[in-house]
Amino acid sequence: MNAPTTAAPLLSARGVDVVYEPARGVRIWSVRGVDLELAEGEFVGLVGESGCGKSTLGFALTRMLRPPARLEAGTIAFAGTDIATLTGEALRRQRRGGFALVLQSGMNALNPVRTVEHHVRDVLRAHARPGERWDRASSRDRAGELLAMVELDPDVLGRYPHELSGGMRQRVSIALALALEPRLVVFDEPTTALDVLVQKAVMGTISRLQAERGFTALLISHDLGTVLEATQRTLVMYAGQIVEDQPSAALRTGRHHPYTEALLACYADPRAPEVTLGGIPGSPPDLSLDLPGCPFAPRCPEVRDVCRVIDPGLTPLGPGRAACHVRAAEVGLPVPEVEHVG
Numbered sequence: 001m002n003a004p005t006t007a008a009p010l011l012s013a014r015g016v017d018v019v020y021e022p023a024r025g026v027r028i029w030s031v032r033g034v035d036l037e038l039a040e041g042e043f044v045g046l047v048g049e050s051g052c053g054k055s056t057l058g059f060a061l062t063r064m065l066r067p068p069a070r071l072e073a074g075t076i077a078f079a080g081t082d083i084a085t086l087t088g089e090a091l092r093r094q095r096r097g098g099f100a101l102v103l104q105s106g107m108n109a110l111n112p113v114r115t116v117e118h119h120v121r122d123v124l125r126a127h128a129r130p131g132e133r134w135d136r137a138s139s140r141d142r143a144g145e146l147l148a149m150v151e152l153d154p155d156v157l158g159r160y161p162h163e164l165s166g167g168m169r170q171r172v173s174i175a176l177a178l179a180l181e182p183r184l185v186v187f188d189e190p191t192t193a194l195d196v197l198v199q200k201a202v203m204g205t206i207s208r209l210q211a212e213r214g215f216t217a218l219l220i221s222h223d224l225g226t227v228l229e230a231t232q233r234t235l236v237m238y239a240g241q242i243v244e245d246q247p248s249a250a251l252r253t254g255r256h257h258p259y260t261e262a263l264l265a266c267y268a269d270p271r272a273p274e275v276t277l278g279g280i281p282g283s284p285p286d287l288s289l290d291l292p293g294c295p296f297a298p299r300c301p302e303v304r305d306v307c308r309v310i311d312p313g314l315t316p317l318g319p320g321r322a323a324c325h326v327r328a329a330e331v332g333l334p335v336p337e338v339e340h341v342g
């Protein structure tokens with residue numbers, strides 16, 4: 001693992017709130033007060049059950065939120081510039097060589113009537129720098145390089161998305177995301193739609209590219225196993241909040257947020273001598289409601305009175321941080337007292 005860096009982070013998000021307003025009077029708080037830092041070259045995982053706001057956060061960080069979602073509050077400093085409110089050409093300038101998003105389903109990201117070569121040319125032309133010209137020959141050369149980078153044959157250039165397997169489409173999506181040499185790539189469940197063996201191969205490619213090219217990566221996945229294997233640091237998200245932030249290696253042992261421990265219990269390490277599968281009773285809360293206290297309290301086997309009324313916020317635990325009154329008390333941190341509420 002890389003030593004902690006003292007340099008300014010590449011990305012620093014503060015107080016990010018994202019709300020969906022799918023209908024008049026309906027407000028779904030999908031990301032709630034998220035603070036997040038990503039160091040240059042760091043490979044970070046973002047894990048949590050489905051519906052916890054991972055994709056919404058990934059979209060917010062790469063400025064890909066679309067209505068009915070709206071960034072309600074917060075700043076997103078990318079390489080020193082707040083990109084949260086940028087629009088038009090200023091945003092396009094930051095995106096070029098800045099940040100990119102890879103989605104779960106390569107088919108949805110690709111246009112069914114354009115060949116792979118067309119897709120690459122479209123990206124290069126859409127983001128061309130002033131004076132930069134991408135003609136057929138030069139964009140084909142660049143497309144060939146990009147395909148080789150993601151381990152695809154040159155003959156893929158002339159194919160349409162429906163002529164590619166799921167794994168190949170995902171490799172094309174990765175190539176397109178890397179075409180402008182971004183410093184940050186957010187991968188949103190990049191292998192979830194693929195067969196197990198293809199998943200492994202595509203994750204291997206992502207890890208190799210990250211190591212070789214040194215971009216900062218945020219890997220979003222509901223699968224803790226994938227995240228622990230690939231990343232240096234893991235963020236655990238629950239009900240729109242980051243509830244734990246640890247070096248990935250540290251998650252394999254020690255005490256953690258009860259939600260993290262429940263996720264760990266669900267994840268069976270196939271190399272472990274004995275495999276026990278846990279489960280998490282209940283489901284994440286309705287995000288249209290006000291959630292006082294710790295959002296996990298209703299499902300937490302260790303819940304105390306204080307958990308139901310006061311949000312713990314991230315505090316030191318082990319080498320990282322967790323948002324849990326119970327764990328804070330265990331390591332001797334002060335925990336507010338509340339009157340028993342029946």
Ligand SMILES: Nc1ncnc2c1ncn2[C@@H]1O[C@H](COP(=O)(O)OP(=O)(O)O)[C@@H](O)[C@H]1O
Nearest residue numbers: 020022028030049050051052053054055056287
């Ligand atoms: N298009 C949408 N319209 C309304 N609400 C949405 C929409 N997409 C997501 N949400 C809300 O945001 C929450 C978080 O969604 P999402 O970010 O996709 O979670 P995850 O990626 O962790 O599965 C969902 O539980 C849902 O309440």
Ligand SMILES: [Mg+2]
Nearest residue numbers: 054055056189
């Ligand atoms: Mg998602």
